[in-house]
Amino acid sequence: MRTAAQNAELALLIEVAGTPKPGNVDRERDLPGLRFEHFLAGAVGAQGGLRAAERGERVGAAFERAVEGMADQRGGNTQFGALLLSMPLVRTAGEGELTPEAAAGTVAATTVEDAVDFYRAFDHVDVRAGDPPEEMEPLDVRRGSDAAEAIRTRGLTLADLMERSADRDGIAREWTDGFEQTFEAADRIAALDGPLPARAAETFLWLLAHEPDTHVAKKHGESTARSVMVRAQEAREGGPDHVRAFADSLVESGINPGTTADVTAGALFVALERDGLEV
Amino acid sequence: MRTAAQNAELALLIEVAGTPKPGNVDRERDLPGLRFEHFLAGAVGAQGGLRAAERGERVGAAFERAVEGMADQRGGNTQFGALLLSMPLVRTAGEGELTPEAAAGTVAATTVEDAVDFYRAFDHVDVRAGDPPEEMEPLDVRRGSDAAEAIRTRGLTLADLMERSADRDGIAREWTDGFEQTFEAADRIAALDGPLPARAAETFLWLLAHEPDTHVAKKHGESTARSVMVRAQEAREGGPDHVRAFADSLVESGINPGTTADVTAGALFVALERDGLEV
Numbered sequence: 001m002r003t004a005a006q007n008a009e010l011a012l013l014i015e016v017a018g019t020p021k022p023g024n025v026d027r028e029r030d031l032p033g034l035r036f037e038h039f040l041a042g043a044v045g046a047q048g049g050l051r052a053a054e055r056g057e058r059v060g061a062a063f064e065r066a067v068e069g070m071a072d073q074r075g076g077n078t079q080f081g082a083l084l085l086s087m088p089l090v091r092t093a094g095e096g097e098l099t100p101e102a103a104a105g106t107v108a109a110t111t112v113e114d115a116v117d118f119y120r121a122f123d124h125v126d127v128r129a130g131d132p133p134e135e136m137e138p139l140d141v142r143r144g145s146d147a148a149e150a151i152r153t154r155g156l157t158l159a160d161l162m163e164r165s166a167d168r169d170g171i172a173r174e175w176t177d178g179f180e181q182t183f184e185a186a187d188r189i190a191a192l193d194g195p196l197p198a199r200a201a202e203t204f205l206w207l208l209a210h211e212p213d214t215h216v217a218k219k220h221g222e223s224t225a226r227s228v229m230v231r232a233q234e235a236r237e238g239g240p241d242h243v244r245a246f247a248d249s250l251v252e253s254g255i256n257p258g259t260t261a262d263v264t265a266g267a268l269f270v271a272l273e274r275d276g277l278e279v
Numbered sequence: 280m281r282t283a284a285q286n287a288e289l290a291l292l293i294e295v296a297g298t299p300k301p302g303n304v305d306r307e308r309d310l311p312g313l314r315f316e317h318f319l320a321g322a323v324g325a326q327g328g329l330r331a332a333e334r335g336e337r338v339g340a341a342f343e344r345a346v347e348g349m350a351d352q353r354g355g356n357t358q359f360g361a362l363l364l365s366m367p368l369v370r371t372a373g374e375g376e377l378t379p380e381a382a383a384g385t386v387a388a389t390t391v392e393d394a395v396d397f398y399r400a401f402d403h404v405d406v407r408a409g410d411p412p413e414e415m416e417p418l419d420v421r422r423g424s425d426a427a428e429a430i431r432t433r434g435l436t437l438a439d440l441m442e443r444s445a446d447r448d449g450i451a452r453e454w455t456d457g458f459e460q461t462f463e464a465a466d467r468i469a470a471l472d473g474p475l476p477a478r479a480a481e482t483f484l485w486l487l488a489h490e491p492d493t494h495v496a497k498k499h500g501e502s503t504a505r506s507v508m509v510r511a512q513e514a515r516e517g518g519p520d521h522v523r524a525f526a527d528s529l530v531e532s533g534i535n536p537g538t539t540a541d542v543t544a545g546a547l548f549v550a551l552e553r554d555g556l557e558v
Contacts (some may be wrong), residue, residue: 001351002323002348004322006323006324006326009323010319010323011318011322013292013316013323014316014319017315017316017319027306027307027315028306028307028472035292035474036306036476037292037296037298037475037476037558040289040292040293040296040558041281041289041558042290044281044285044288044289045281045285047285047326069281072280072281073557073558074558100398195314195316196316197316198313208304212336267334278352278353279316279317279319279320279352279353
């Protein structure tokens with residue numbers, strides 16, 4: 001019987017094994033400087049933080065610890081978003097039933113110290129983040145732990161921070177919306193047939209065809225993110241050859257829908273933990 | 280900084296990711312009923328037992344616990360041999376320097392209770408084992424925990440059991456010979472260049488070309504195991520196309536050199552833990 005922390009780690013591993021996941025590293029695809037084994041090491045390294053969340057440590061502290069462990073490989077940021085999404089879910093599962101309501105309660109209970117921990121996590125890894133609005137400059141995540149004073153002065157909790165980013169960051173939106181997409185994708189994974197990595201890949205493409213990926217939007221602009229979404233719809237309708245061609249084209253353009261992969265990992269965790277899906 | 284238990288789990292994951300590993304599941308190959316994700320779940324499931332070995336629990340008890348966790352997936356026996364090989368190494372690393380001498384000391388310190396635990400591990404999983412000699416029938420591993428009384432009556436330690444199997448089982452030979460092949464393969468992995476999974480695959484083939492695989496010998500006979508060894512030599516000399524053809528041919532014949540994969544996983548652990556190889 002796997003623990004919640006083990007299911008979360010396994011979800012990270014199954015997510016990266018699912019193929020094809022257009023634009024991202026998967027069982028059949030490495031990217032320049034970012035290879036499959038970096039994700040394996042990232043998942044193993046995150047263990048300590050995942051276990052901390054399961055036994056009830058503060059979400060922010062557990063997250064920072066998970067990111068520090070994740071970063072102990074040479075690929076850089078492998079699973080930052082997936083861990084940020086999963087952490088309140090793992091903590092919720094460690095306390096009782098894993099429902100959207102309970103997860104929203106975990107989010108609502110986060111404190112200013114969780115927000116400080118969240119900023120500290122950026123010290124461990126290089127994460128893509130856009131320029132913040134001018135009045136938010138002291139809270140630029142790129143300042144890492146140097147932003148601690150500004151957070152404390154403003155009295156912002158981690159839930160507050162997420163709410164402020166919800167319109168431009170898919171993970172923050174999940175935190176704010178009761179993990180709606182994550183649970184919906186988990187229902188889908190549970191309802192599909194076949195090996196879990198294949199269900200994960202199918203669900204990744206389904207998510208990508210339904211919402212613009214915010215990681216793509218930050219890096220390449222809103223219109224590119226929308227175009228990727230439309231092309232994902234067309235690829236799904238066209239079948240496996242179209243999906244493969246779409247995947248190749250995204251890689252050629254350096255477009256990786258990372259947020260969609262993060263939501264897929266979170267959904268796999270819910271499916272393993274809540275629905276007890278067998279591997 | 281990964282712990283010894285984390286390095287051991289990561290070694291299992293990198294081993295299965297290395298490709299091509301002729302005859303075995305790898306990043307590019309599933310076998311009927313035994314898929315890549317079964318190995319992912321097996322490695323994650325083994326965590327508790329690996330951590331127990333690291334903090335100094337008896338080798339047998341830690342092994343049984345690791346196998347129980349490993350077996351929580353539908354592929355069956357994924358990493359029984361790799362865990363049996365790694366367990367004294369992880370325990371040794373948890374206590375101090377990981378050397379062949381120290382590992383031999385860990386083996387020598389095993390007790391009758393470790394032997395009983397070892398038999399218990401067979402309750403969790405179906406492992407290929409041949410018919411024992413008649414006088415050993417009460418000690419047939421297929422009896423699982425039912426053999427406990429016979430082990431206690433005879434006062435056999437786990438080291439004793441391994442010594443008795445050393446001539447026909449490659450893992451038992453490693454236990455008995457101070458893990459000679461494992462450390463040699465680790466030196467090789469450390470000396471090679473390139474991504475770790477590729478080094479692991481290269482080392483797997485090198486091992487296969489040097490010693491008949493005892494898992495193949497048990498299942499298909501000594502002469503098949505020798506023929507696989509010779510064909511591995513030829514495939515290495517012939518280059519990548521020959522290796523791929525060799526891999527396809529082994530899969531068609533249902534031949535999987537499992538012991539060689541187990542030694543590769545053990546060697547990866549040594550390379551990660553002792554040499555601090557980066558991923």
